[in-house]
Amino acid sequence: EGGQRQRPARTIAGCPHEPHTCYIAERNAVFCGSCGESIVGEANAAKLLVRVSSLLEEAEALQQELSLRRQQASKAMADAPAFSELEAARQRAKTQVDDILLAMVKHVDATRKRLHADIDAAVADRAQNVTSLVRATNQADALLQDCERQLARSVHFSPAHAVAVQQDLAANIALLDN
Incomplete structure (x- = not known):
């Protein structure tokens, strides 16, 4: 804490x-x-899943809107009294469908780019964490070796005291590893 x-x-x-x-x-x-x-990567993966779910909901809403507009276009064509009005309604419906599809493609592409950037950032963060842990482990190993050399040269420690000091050092290294 x-x-x-x-x-x-x-x-x-x-x-x-x-x-x-x-x-x-x-x-x-x-x-x-x-x-x-x-476990940062797991948290980021959970966030990405929430984003993908949100995007799927948005795509479903766009599909429903597209279906509604198709129904409206079909009704307009059925109710049209003249061929010219029918053709104009058909062209408007085609244009609206094309606009909706283009908006969906742009939205999906932008989302894909954002998700790729988020994944790259999570991988880079994980690599940085691993690098710092390796560096800390190497420093702890060097300190332990130095202490062991000093203990070997020292005549002031009893064998029992030397074992206790080594156990304390091992416990401290275990804390660094965790």
Whole structure:
């Protein structure tokens, strides 16, 4: 809480994330409260699914409008007293259908571009998270090796004290990994 990652109460191997409490930390990233893994990609995927659902609803509304206009055009053609009026109504209906279809194509294309950009951003964010975790792990490994070298050279530590210090270091590295 308070914008900082917390150590999980216990670590569960193979954590699927869903049944475990998640919390927000570090730049509004989402981490699993059990295993500590970043699950930003899952949140972005959920947002994308909501957007796709919304687009499908919009497409359905446009299809209903198109159907209504076709019905209106058919009725206008059936009720037209003269051939010239019938032909004019037919041309208007064709123009309206073409306009609706063009609007649908433009809307779908713009949405496709937005979704591709969102996916690219989510992938880039995930790659950045992985890179920072690898860097932190490498730094922790270097610190551990340095401490082990210092312990090996030190004559002031008893063997029991040296083991306790190594266990503390291992616990701190485990926290960094989580």
